[in-house]
Amino acid sequence: xxxxxxxxxxxxxxxxxxxxxxxxxxxxxxxxxxxxxxxxxxxxxxxxxxxxxxxxxxxxxxxxxxxxxxxxxxxxxxxxxxxxxxxxxxxxxxxxxxxxxxxxxxxxxxxxxxxxxxxxxxxxxxxxxxxxxxxxxxxxx
Numbered sequence: 772x773x774x775x776x777x778x779x780x781x782x783x784x785x786x787x788x789x790x791x792x793x794x795x796x797x798x799x800x801x802x803x804x805x806x807x808x809x810x811x812x813x814x815x816x817x818x819x820x821x822x823x824x825x826x827x828x829x830x831x832x833x834x835x836x837x838x839x840x841x842x843x844x845x846x847x848x849x850x851x852x853x854x855x856x857x858x859x860x861x862x863x864x865x866x867x868x869x870x871x872x873x874x875x876x877x878x879x880x881x882x883x884x885x886x887x888x889x890x891x892x893x894x895x896x897x898x899x900x901x902x903x904x905x906x907x908x909x910x911x912x
Contacts, residue, residue: 776890782823793883796825796865796909797811797812797892797908797909799811807828807908809828810824811824813855818851819858820855820857821855821857823851837873839877841876853871854870865884866880866882869881870896882886882895883899886906892909893906894906
């Protein structure tokens with residue numbers, strides 16, 4: 772009986788921890804219009820978290836180029852663009868990295884948090900004390 776209880780607790784903790792993971796695909800939701808814009812795949816590379824645009828929902832925008840980008844990214848396709856970079860787990864947050872907005876060509880400090888609903892990701896971009904927040908929805912295949 773005691774052995775079964777321990778197994779159940781371990782399984783519950785494992786399932787809860789994996790549900791809080793940021794890895795996977797997320798539907799981006801525009802914080803001003805509420806419209807779904809793209810699918811971003813978040814993945815781990817060299818111990819850090821990155822995210823790239825793997826699908827653009829509006830078919831008329833799928834061939835868009837990052838005209839506002841600078842350097843090597845200038846005029847490269849937005850589809851496939853790596854917009855989340857160098858995020859690190861710190862407690863319940865992922866932070867110390869950046870998020871890039873291909874629409875205005877600007878990079879921001881970033882913080883990610885899987886909310887109490889494991890299918891909602893809070894994405895916050897910062898400039899000094901100012902910030903904007905979006906809530907992305909997990910894509911379940």
